[in-house]
Amino acid sequence: MMFTKRFIISCWLMILIISTNNCFSQSISKEETLMNIKGYPTVFELNIGEEYNYTRSISDSVVNHTIKLVKVTPYMSPNFWNLDEEGNGVDKFYNSAKVEVEIDRKLIQLTHRSYESPLTVGGVRIYVEAIKPWAHGADLFNLEEMKKDARFSVCLADEPWGPTNIGYHIGNYRFRSSSYNNTWGALVPYAPIYYHRGEDRGAIPDRLPIYSVVSGKVVGTPLPDGDGASNGLIIKNKDGVVFRYAHMNTENIIPDLKKGKSVKEGDLLGYTGSTWLGGKNQTHDPHVHLEMHYERNDKPILLSLFPYLIEAYFRYYPDEVLSIAGGYEWTLPGKTIELDGSRSIARPGKKIKDYKWILHNGKTVENTKVKVKYNTPGLYTEELLVETTDGDVDRDFLQVRVWPSDKNGTIARNVAWGWIYQSPVRNVKVGEPVMFWNRIHNTTGSVYIDFGDGTPPVKMYNSIDHPFMKPGRYVVAITAKGPQDDPITQKLEVVVNKK
Numbered sequence: 001m002m003f004t005k006r007f008i009i010s011c012w013l014m015i016l017i018i019s020t021n022n023c024f025s026q027s028i029s030k031e032e033t034l035m036n037i038k039g040y041p042t043v044f045e046l047n048i049g050e051e052y053n054y055t056r057s058i059s060d061s062v063v064n065h066t067i068k069l070v071k072v073t074p075y076m077s078p079n080f081w082n083l084d085e086e087g088n089g090v091d092k093f094y095n096s097a098k099v100e101v102e103i104d105r106k107l108i109q110l111t112h113r114s115y116e117s118p119l120t121v122g123g124v125r126i127y128v129e130a131i132k133p134w135a136h137g138a139d140l141f142n143l144e145e146m147k148k149d150a151r152f153s154v155c156l157a158d159e160p161w162g163p164t165n166i167g168y169h170i171g172n173y174r175f176r177s178s179s180y181n182n183t184w185g186a187l188v189p190y191a192p193i194y195y196h197r198g199e200d201r202g203a204i205p206d207r208l209p210i211y212s213v214v215s216g217k218v219v220g221t222p223l224p225d226g227d228g229a230s231n232g233l234i235i236k237n238k239d240g241v242v243f244r245y246a247h248m249n250t251e252n253i254i255p256d257l258k259k260g261k262s263v264k265e266g267d268l269l270g271y272t273g274s275t276w277l278g279g280k281n282q283t284h285d286p287h288v289h290l291e292m293h294y295e296r297n298d299k300p301i302l303l304s305l306f307p308y309l310i311e312a313y314f315r316y317y318p319d320e321v322l323s324i325a326g327g328y329e330w331t332l333p334g335k336t337i338e339l340d341g342s343r344s345i346a347r348p349g350k351k352i353k354d355y356k357w358i359l360h361n362g363k364t365v366e367n368t369k370v371k372v373k374y375n376t377p378g379l380y381t382e383e384l385l386v387e388t389t390d391g392d393v394d395r396d397f398l399q400v401r402v403w404p405s406d407k408n409g410t411i412a413r414n415v416a417w418g419w420i421y422q423s424p425v426r427n428v429k430v431g432e433p434v435m436f437w438n439r440i441h442n443t444t445g446s447v448y449i450d451f452g453d454g455t456p457p458v459k460m461y462n463s464i465d466h467p468f469m470k471p472g473r474y475v476v477a478i479t480a481k482g483p484q485d486d487p488i489t490q491k492l493e494v495v496v497n498k499k
């Protein structure tokens with residue numbers, strides 16, 4: 001990447017700003033708390049050097065902790081979907097950040113990245129909601145209201161993440177049962193630079209019920225004719241916390257969800273859909289989008305739903321453990337990336353004892369982290385199998401895009417991309433056909449699907465049905481070739497019930 005004059009000047013400015021902050025560090029007053037509602041984590045922002053005084057009254061005693069922001073170190077990744085003026089990939093998409101804080105004067109290292117959970121340490125649970133380069137560095141949906149270097153949510157160590165009557169929003173769903181997912185913090189692939197400000201869960205449209213996660217009132221609706229955009233249905237609860245659902249198809253939204261209508265937690269709102277730009281336009285990436293914000297002085301403070309939804313999922317579904325492989329990775333041939341399964345989550349009271357990475361090259365590595373190098377461009381899938389001390393297992397798959405370059409080293413955007421889907425995803429019965437969708441684009445030649453049950457792989461087009469004749473957990477793989485004959489593999493797990 002070329003270091004332009006503008007880039008160098010902005011680096012100098014950044015150093016100046018950071019040093020100025022260090023010289024004039026000060027404590028902020030309680031009035032600068034962004035959200036402080038009973039039953040929810042407290043939300044606040046800090047500049048480097050500032051300290052927050054977190055106070056909670058529990059029955060007749062007062063608990064006090066100080067949280068000081070010490071340092072923020074962002075990490076950037078190359079992105080070859082977005083190209084610069086010369087047609088090269090850019091080395092500037094935000095990947096993650098190391099955030100150093102002092103909790104009661106003790107130095108603690110936190111991480112801001114996709115699929116991260118709150119860290120329990122020093123008597124609190126603390127979560128990095130946002131840091132400035134992530135909040136302000138996007139082409140789409142910048143968090144304009146974020147003013148300081150980092151935003152945090154904090155509750156006490158033994159408290160749940162928000163009210164325990166927050167529900168899960170999708171019925172008959174299984175976590176990461178499609179390969180299309182975007183979470184808070186992640187870069188949305190195949191788009192302008194857009195860090196996702198909510199939670200996307202891939203699902204075949206019009207099949208799974210969508211429920212209200214809280215009791216409250218409808219404050220925005222796309223009914224009766226659709227809103228010409230992504231059909232935002234907005235529900236606000238008594239605490240002023242707002243939940244926005246997107247992409248349901250108009251005819252599948254419950255007709256009496258008019259503005260002012262009261263809903264209860266668990267009420268049916270509609271079904272998973274594919275509406276975007278006013279029509280059923282999500283043909284290759286249908287999903288449910290849900291986001292949350294708190295209304296403060298009529299301005300939205302966007303918050304990560306991820307930790308709230310994980311806890312709601314464990315309340316709603318019996319799954320004992322969730323494997324989290326990390327979503328998406330981007331790299332170049334010959335470069336090494338590190339995969340990290342340590343974000344996998346066991347139900348409270350359960351413990352993960354084994355992490356096993358089953359890699360594209362046939363190797364298996366029993367560790368939370370593994371370094372992988374790709375020799376040829378392509379679309380790869382890396383499998384993470386986790387097991388609890390009680391023998392409960394779960395699988396997740398990480399999608400790795402290895403970008404091709406030509407003889408001169410110029411990066412080409414010409415790579416296969418896309419996702420695969422299944423339906424149903426939960427309570428699959430022996431002998432019941434499971435529908436698979438191939439939504440991988442830019443492939444050449446035939447696409448094959450291996451159902452992982454010993455039957456021979458078959459050629460598929462957009463969709464195929466297959467029944468599984470025995471209960472079990474099956475790894476289904478779709479394989480193809482990309483534009484330069486590069487290898488393409490996408491995988492899903494299908495869980496077939498015993499009865």
Ligand SMILES: [Zn+2]
Nearest residue numbers: 198199200289
């Ligand atoms: Zn979304």
